[in-house]
Amino acid sequence: MFRMGNPIVYLRNILSGETDRNVSLAPAATSPFWVMVRKETGDHIRSWRFIVMLSLILLTFFGSLYVSVGNIAKAVTNIKDPDHNFVYLKLLTTSDGSLPTFHIFISFLGPLLGIALGFDAINAEQNNRTLSRLMAQPVYRDNLLLAKFFGALTVVSAMFLCLALLMIGGGMFITGVRIEPVEVLRILAFVILSIVYVGFWLGLSIFLSVIFKNAATSALTTIGIWLFFTIFYRIIVSVIINAMVPNTDYLSQEQIVSYNNMVLGMLRLAPSQLYTDAATTLLMPSIRSLGPLTMEQMAGAIPSPLPFKESLMIVWPQVTGLLAATAVCFASAYYFFMRREIRS
Amino acid sequence: MNTPIIELEGLTKYYGSVKAVDNLDLKIDKGEIFGLLGPNGAGKTTTILMMLGLAEPTSGNARVCGINATSDPIEVKRRVGYLPDSVGFYDGMTALENLRYIGRLNGIPDDELEERATTMLEIVGLQSEMHKKTAAYSRGMKQRLGLADVLIKNPEVIILDEPTLGIDPSGVREFLNLIHQLSRQQGLTVLVSSHHLHQVQQVCDRVGIFVEGKLLVQGDIETLSRNLFGEENYVVVVDVKESLSDAWEHQEAALKLRGVQHIQVNNNTVELSCNEDVTPDIVRFFVQKGLNITGVHKKEFGLDEIYHRYFENNQKKNVSNGKSDSVFKKYFIRRNG
Incomplete structure (x- = not known):
C-alpha cells in the first residue's frame, strides 16, 4: 500500500518534480498505480493549462465573492428570506445581478477544467510514443486510465477544497460571524458535488482521448459537446416543447404539471442542469423541491430552511445521475482501451 | 541441454x-x-x-x-x-x-x-x-x-x-x-x-x-549460407580488359581447375563458383592465358546475399510487383512518345 510519509515532504516533491531520499520513508516500493497518480498530479500542477484554468477560476471566485460581500448586509437582514441566518451560504449565493454567483460560474467553467485536464490523456502518450514504453512495464493497462483520472481529480479536489476553505476563512475575517456546523456540511457537500461534476467532464474527455488519435480532435469534440449542452440544448428543448404542448389555456392543472415535469426531465439530461439544480438546493436550504409543487403539497408548509439531510435527499437523484454518466464514460474508455493494440 | x-x-x-x-x-x-x-x-x-x-x-x-x-x-x-x-x-x-x-x-x-x-x-x-x-x-x-x-x-x-x-x-x-x-x-x-x-x-x-x-x-549465418548456396560457397569474379564472347575459348580449361564448379561469362567479367577458395589458382590461370586482369574480387555470402536470394524468390510470386512494373513502363513510354 502506498504511504505518503511526511505529507509536507511529499507535497514539496510533487511540486518540484523531484523525489529524494526523504520520500523513501515508506519502506516497501509503492505500487505502480500510485506512482502513476503521483506523476500525473505533478505533471498537472506544473502544466501551463492548469495554471491558466486556475487563474480563471480564482478570478471568478474573487469576483463573485467581492460582489456577495458587498451585498451580504442586505441579504442577511432580509427577514423574509428563510435562509437569512446562513451567512456563509449567503456569501456563496448572493449577487446583485452584476455577476453570476460562484456555482453558476463553476457550472460552465468546471467542464472546461475537466476538458483541459483530460483531453490529451491517452493520445498524447501515444503521439509522444511513451505509451508503448509504458505498456512494456509491468503495469495493468486499466491502471493507466485510472491514474489519469485520479491524478487530475486530485488536483481538482485540492483546488475546490482550498477555495471553499479560503471562502470560509475570508468570510470569518470579514463578518466575524461564527460558522454553523450545518453550513460546513453544506459547503463540503457542494465541494464534493463540484468535484463529481468536473469528474464527469474529465471522464468524457479521457474517453474521447482514447477514441481520437489526435489531441486537437478530441479537445474540439469535447468542447463541442460542452457547447451543445450549455447553449443549444435549451434551445432545442424549447423548440420541441413548443411543438408538442398545446395552448395552456385548455389544459387542466394536472396536465400542466405533467408537461412541466416533462420539460424538466428533458432539461435534466444536460449535466450542467443537474449540477446547478443540486448546487442550488445544497446552498439554499429553503428549496423544498426541484419540480413543481401542487397546492396540496404546499398547504401548511412553513417557509423555513430544510435540514441538511432533507436537502441531500432532494439532490440525491442529481448526484446519482452525474455519477452514472461518469461511470458510462469511464466504462467506454475501458472498453476501447483495454483490448486495443499498442503500437508506436 | x-x-x-x-x-x-x-x-x-x-x-x-x-x-x-x-x-x-x-x-x-x-x-x-x-x-x-x-x-x-x-x-x-x-x-x-x-x-x-x-x-x-x-x-x-x-x-x-x-x-x-x-x-x-x-x-x-x-x-x-x-x-x-x-x-x-x-x-x-x-x-x-x-x-x-x-x-x-x-x-x-x-x-x-x-x-x-x-x-x-x-x-x-x-x-x-x-x-x-x-x-x-x-x-x-x-x-x-x-x-x-x-x-x-x-x-x-x-x-x-x-x-x-x-x-x-x-x-x-x-x-x-x-x-x-x-x-x-x-x-x-x-x-x-x-x-x-x-x-x-x-x-x-x-x-x-x-x-x-x-x-x-x-x-547461424554460416549454416544459412551453406544451406542456401549449396556447395558454391565461394564466387570469384574476375574483370578483364578484353570483351569475351559467350562461348569463351578457355571455359573448358578453366572448369578443369581444382574446385571450380561453374563458370558464367558476361561481356568482360567471368564469374567462377568454387567449393573452396582457389583465387590464386584462378588468377594464375588468367595470366597464363594472356588476359589483362583489371580486378579480382571474392564474393562472400553475408546476410545480404542470403536476404536477396530470398527476396528474389519471393518477388517472383508477387503479382502486384509486376503490376507496378507495367504501370511504370506505360508512364515511361508515354513520356517518351
Missing part, C-alpha cells in the same frame, strides 16, 4: 483477413543474441507485441521465460525489457527523472533507485547529460536512454525493435557493441529485429529471416 527462454508455437495473427504472422515456431535459448530479419511489414513488430502480451494472437501461443505471454503479460513484462522501434520520453522531464519513473513502476525501492538509475546512465554513456530535458536529446541519445530504460529493471530478456533505425553508422556500431557486451557479461538473452543486415550480422549468434509472416530460415 538448455531450455528455450522464448518459445513460440504456431503463433498466428490476423488483421481482418490479412495474415500478419503465419504459424510461427521459434525457440530462442538463454544467453543467445537472435536477429529477427525481414523487410518492413513482415510482421516482426507484431510478433514482438505478441511476445509481450500487447497484442493477442489469433491462435498459437507465446511463452517467455516459461510464462504464457497472452494470459499473464504482467509477469512477462517484469522479466522482459522492450525497446520499441521509435522510443519516446516525457519531454518535460530530465533523462534521470524519466528513468526513475520507469524504475518506480517496476517496483524498485526508492533507496536503491537513485544509484541504479545513475549506474544505468553511466553504462550507456549518458552520465554527463542526465540532467538535461529529454526534449533536447538527439535520436541516438534517446536510443541509448531507451536501453538504460530497458536495463534498469534488470531483465532476463531484452527485445529491441529496430534499434539501429535513424542512428549514424558509428553510433550504430557503438550501440550494437554495447548490446553484445552486456549480453555476454550478464547472460542476457537478446532479440533484435531489424532490416539492416550488416549491422545485425556483426552481433547475432543466430538469425531468422522473416518474410510475410513466415520464418523462412533460421540458424
Whole structure:
C-alpha cells in the first residue's frame, strides 16, 4: 500500500518534480498505480493549462465573492428570506445581478477544467510514443486510465477544497460571524458535488482521448459537446416543447404539471442542469423541491430552511445521475482501451 | 541441454483477413543474441507485441521465460525489457527523472533507485547529460536512454525493435557493441529485429529471416549460407580488359581447375563458383592465358546475399510487383512518345 510519509515532504516533491531520499520513508516500493497518480498530479500542477484554468477560476471566485460581500448586509437582514441566518451560504449565493454567483460560474467553467485536464490523456502518450514504453512495464493497462483520472481529480479536489476553505476563512475575517456546523456540511457537500461534476467532464474527455488519435480532435469534440449542452440544448428543448404542448389555456392543472415535469426531465439530461439544480438546493436550504409543487403539497408548509439531510435527499437523484454518466464514460474508455493494440 | 527462454508455437495473427504472422515456431535459448530479419511489414513488430502480451494472437501461443505471454503479460513484462522501434520520453522531464519513473513502476525501492538509475546512465554513456530535458536529446541519445530504460529493471530478456533505425553508422556500431557486451557479461538473452543486415550480422549468434509472416530460415549465418548456396560457397569474379564472347575459348580449361564448379561469362567479367577458395589458382590461370586482369574480387555470402536470394524468390510470386512494373513502363513510354 502506498504511504505518503511526511505529507509536507511529499507535497514539496510533487511540486518540484523531484523525489529524494526523504520520500523513501515508506519502506516497501509503492505500487505502480500510485506512482502513476503521483506523476500525473505533478505533471498537472506544473502544466501551463492548469495554471491558466486556475487563474480563471480564482478570478471568478474573487469576483463573485467581492460582489456577495458587498451585498451580504442586505441579504442577511432580509427577514423574509428563510435562509437569512446562513451567512456563509449567503456569501456563496448572493449577487446583485452584476455577476453570476460562484456555482453558476463553476457550472460552465468546471467542464472546461475537466476538458483541459483530460483531453490529451491517452493520445498524447501515444503521439509522444511513451505509451508503448509504458505498456512494456509491468503495469495493468486499466491502471493507466485510472491514474489519469485520479491524478487530475486530485488536483481538482485540492483546488475546490482550498477555495471553499479560503471562502470560509475570508468570510470569518470579514463578518466575524461564527460558522454553523450545518453550513460546513453544506459547503463540503457542494465541494464534493463540484468535484463529481468536473469528474464527469474529465471522464468524457479521457474517453474521447482514447477514441481520437489526435489531441486537437478530441479537445474540439469535447468542447463541442460542452457547447451543445450549455447553449443549444435549451434551445432545442424549447423548440420541441413548443411543438408538442398545446395552448395552456385548455389544459387542466394536472396536465400542466405533467408537461412541466416533462420539460424538466428533458432539461435534466444536460449535466450542467443537474449540477446547478443540486448546487442550488445544497446552498439554499429553503428549496423544498426541484419540480413543481401542487397546492396540496404546499398547504401548511412553513417557509423555513430544510435540514441538511432533507436537502441531500432532494439532490440525491442529481448526484446519482452525474455519477452514472461518469461511470458510462469511464466504462467506454475501458472498453476501447483495454483490448486495443499498442503500437508506436 | 538448455531450455528455450522464448518459445513460440504456431503463433498466428490476423488483421481482418490479412495474415500478419503465419504459424510461427521459434525457440530462442538463454544467453543467445537472435536477429529477427525481414523487410518492413513482415510482421516482426507484431510478433514482438505478441511476445509481450500487447497484442493477442489469433491462435498459437507465446511463452517467455516459461510464462504464457497472452494470459499473464504482467509477469512477462517484469522479466522482459522492450525497446520499441521509435522510443519516446516525457519531454518535460530530465533523462534521470524519466528513468526513475520507469524504475518506480517496476517496483524498485526508492533507496536503491537513485544509484541504479545513475549506474544505468553511466553504462550507456549518458552520465554527463542526465540532467538535461529529454526534449533536447538527439535520436541516438534517446536510443541509448531507451536501453538504460530497458536495463534498469534488470531483465532476463531484452527485445529491441529496430534499434539501429535513424542512428549514424558509428553510433550504430557503438550501440550494437554495447548490446553484445552486456549480453555476454550478464547472460542476457537478446532479440533484435531489424532490416539492416550488416549491422545485425556483426552481433547475432543466430538469425531468422522473416518474410510475410513466415520464418523462412533460421540458424547461424554460416549454416544459412551453406544451406542456401549449396556447395558454391565461394564466387570469384574476375574483370578483364578484353570483351569475351559467350562461348569463351578457355571455359573448358578453366572448369578443369581444382574446385571450380561453374563458370558464367558476361561481356568482360567471368564469374567462377568454387567449393573452396582457389583465387590464386584462378588468377594464375588468367595470366597464363594472356588476359589483362583489371580486378579480382571474392564474393562472400553475408546476410545480404542470403536476404536477396530470398527476396528474389519471393518477388517472383508477387503479382502486384509486376503490376507496378507495367504501370511504370506505360508512364515511361508515354513520356517518351
